[in-house]
Every structure is written in structure tokens, then in C-alpha cells.
Amino acid sequence: MSTSGEHGYPDTGHTRTHLPGGDPYGGAPRRTPRSSSRSLITVVGVVVLLIAAIAFANRDNSSSTNTPAKGAPHQPAAPTAASGHTPAPTKQNGIPANFPHTKQGAESAAANYAVALVSADILKPTRRNEIVREVFVADQQAALTDKFNKAYSKQFLSNIGLDQNGNSAAGHTYVSRTAPLGTKPTAYSASAATVEVWCTGVFGTAGEDSTNPVTSDWFTMTLELRWENDDWKAAGFSQKDGPAPIPGDGKASSADQMAKAVEEYGGFTYAR
Template identity: 75%
Template sequence: MSLGDEQGYTDYGDTGHTRTRLPENDPYGGAPRRGGRRSSSRSLVTVVGVVVLLIAAIAFANRGDDSSADSSTGKGARPQTASTAASGTRPVDTKANGIPSGFAHSQQGAQSAAANYSVVLVSADILRPAERSEIIRQVFAADQQAALTDKFNKAYSKQFLSNIGLDANGNAPTGHTYVSRTAPLGTKTTSYSDAAATVEVWCTGVFGTAGADSTNPVTSDWFTMTLQLRWSDGDWKVDSFSQKDGPAPVPGDNKASSADQMAKAVEEYGGFTYAR
């Protein structure tokens, strides 16, 4: 479940359920043109040419910095790949109650922490009172935990849970599976010091209740979370966080899966530990 959806979102956990409104019409203006064999041949040559150019561009981008090449061309610096390239740093190999911990005291470590905490904060576990208290203890700075416990408990009230088809313990009815799975697509540090960092995490995810008669079917969403982090007790901890919609791509033409397929996917496919 994504934060800040059915009702307005403010820092710390005024929460709701996101629905992304998808365009119904083709934004590119209608059906593709059809052609005969000659146009098909030309199209094949064009596609091959584009693929070759893409491969060449990727190879060029992965060469790394070469100051002599830049100075000789006189066309300015080439685009930087740091925002998307993997750093090569290995993920953390420690977890506390299933939550990654022990992040590096560096900008990369802060980005890794933000990515993993985003997954936890928009998980199905945050809806369950027993798991929620442990998440708050593991993820947030110690001096924020008492206030956040109260805020989260009020946000995820019995009435709120009932509105999305869950009982007071955050469980779906028999025969249904509640889905809240988030995948970070990228991170960006907007400020950093040894003591604190602000990291934005671009995410997508699937949220809703899978079941034959569900009134809250599983849908996808795109959003960006901003986490204020603090270096505390030898790890990065969250001081506060917020969320905004998007950036969202044009939706594809994928056929929606059945409720049983969605429930089975959640049960069979595990998550990841993310590293910058």
C-alpha cells in the first residue's frame, strides 16, 4: 500500500491507498500504419540500424570518463552515468527481524538505506499492529519512535483497515490476499553530511486485495518517497518521510492477471535487499 493515497499525505504517516488514473486513449495518436513487404523490409533495416546505434551508445557510456577524448572533440562533457550506474558496493548482509541494517556510513549507504526503508514503509506488514511496532523500532531514530507509534496507530485505525477490506489485525478475509509490494527504481541524494542525508526514492508497486469478489482489486502505482535520514547508533535511521505521485510512464497494454495469479505471485516471489 502506498502512503498518502485516499487522503492527503503529510510527513510521518498520514496514510491511505493510492490509485493511479491511467489514460484510456492512445497518447501517440491511433493505430500503427500497416505496410506491404517492401515497407516491412525497410522497417527491418531501420530496426537493425537503431539496435546497432543503441548498442554503440551503451558501450560508449560504459567506457567511463576520458578527459583526453573530451578535450579533443570540443563538444563538452558527455552525459554522466552516476545517477543510474551501480556503484559496485555489495548489499548489506545483516538483517534485524527481516529488515536490512548495517548500512555504510557514506552517501551510497544512505541511498541503500532509503531504498530498503521505502520497501518496508509501504509493505503489508506496516498495516499489522504487531509488525508495525517492530518496523518503527528498526527504521526510525530513537527519539522519533514514541510519537510515530501514536501517529501510525491513528492513521491505520480499525476504520481505515475496514475501508480497505482488512480486519483489525491487518489481515484479509479468508480466500483473499492483501498485496502491498514496492520496488525502488532509483535513488537520488539531495543533501548529505556525515550526520544527516536527504534521499529521494523513485518507486513503483502493486497494491490491493486479490480475491474473486474483492472490492479493492490489485492495481499498480508510481510514486517518489523523500526520506530524511540521520546517522544514529551506527546506522542510518529515518527522521521523517513524505511521498508524492509519479513520475509515471504511459501504461502498457498488459492483460490483467486473475486474482488467483496475483495471490500466487505474492506467495511465491520473494523480495530483494537493495544497494546503491
């Protein structure tokens, strides 16, 4: 993952994701700037990307044994249709778990972990610790917990309108939701895998006087996975922009409509 954030989150040493930072563990996905709030939105996006960048930057580079050898034949893309396999039989702390020990299982894990890492919950200290425990391999958890906590500092949260517990002010709703559109494994073995997840999402604060309005973004998150304790877990991740379509001309919804949508529409468990 890159080491510079582009979505406006604190620098954590990784690339972009919904995390504060600027490395493989980038922070939250970058928001699309709107009028005068552009600088704040950009900062928030950078932070998210940064967290992802940090985790990725600190990963053990010697573990990337699944990278195709130079000159190796290009692997054709997998079909875009769903595989039909069960995504995950259980959930741990609300996060899908116990993925199949297959390439499709690794893709499913990557898609669901991307959703968790770019969720509004990652900004809440208690929930963040649970996400790190469920998403990452054991030997990365302590370091990542420390980096995430530093990235999502009280000052950072205040800058995006949240209190130290990651809660928005009265009359506002912080929105951070991601939807994977597809996955692509770039390396796979029985013990490790690298999967790219193409995503879109909505990010920002819904509220009549919000200076960080909810906007959409398109990005690709790359997760390095390891088979550990009978499940696929992340050892590192990074994020980059796009691919993004030409913006449509649909009418933007009101802050109240956005807040209600987040509260009333539940998320999904994703599968390859």
C-alpha cells in the same frame, strides 16, 4: 513531505507513503482507480500518503541543515549504474540494517526503508511496531508509533477489507509491495542525508469479489536520514506522485495469479 494524502489511507499528518494519513508520512502509495472501485482505491492511497506526511510534518525542521543554500550550484545526478557496494551486512526483524557510513549507504538505506514503509506488514500492529523500531531514529519512534496506530485504526482497516490485525478475509490476499527503481541524494553530510527514492508497486486486495482490486502505482518517496548508533535511520519521510510512464496494454492477471505471485516471489535487499 506534504500534509495531504493522495493514496487513500487515514490522515496521519504526513504526505503519502503506504501509510494512512496525509502528510510527510503519507500512507501507502496511491492506487490507480478502476471502474466503480475508484473512490475506495483513492481513499486507501490517500491514507498511506497521509501517514508519511504526518511523520514528515512533525519532523524537526531545524534539522534540515543539509539543504543546499539558495543560489548554490545545482548538483549533477549520480550515475544510474549500481555502485557495487554491499547493501547491508545484516537484517533486524527482516529489515536490512547496518548500512555503510557513506552516501551510497544512505541511498541503500532509503531504498530498503521505502519498501518496508509501503509493505502490507505496516498494516499489522505487531509488525508495524517492529518496522518503526528498525526504520526510525529513537526520538521519533514513540510519536510515530502512536500516529501510525491511530491512522491504521480498526475502522480504517475494515474499510479496506482487513480485520483489526491487518489480515484479509478468507479467500482474499491483501497486496502491498514496492520496488525502488532508483535513488537520488539531494543532501548529504556525515551525520544526515536526504534521499529521494523513485518507486513503482502493486497495491490492493486479490480476490474474486474484491472491491479494491490490485493496481499499480508510481511515486517518489523522500526520506530524511540521520546517522545514529552506527547506522542510517529515518527521521522523516514524504511522498509524491510519479514520475509515471504511459500505461501499457498488458492483460491484467487474475486475482488468483496475483495472490500466488505475492506468496511465491520473494523480495530483495536494495543497494545503490
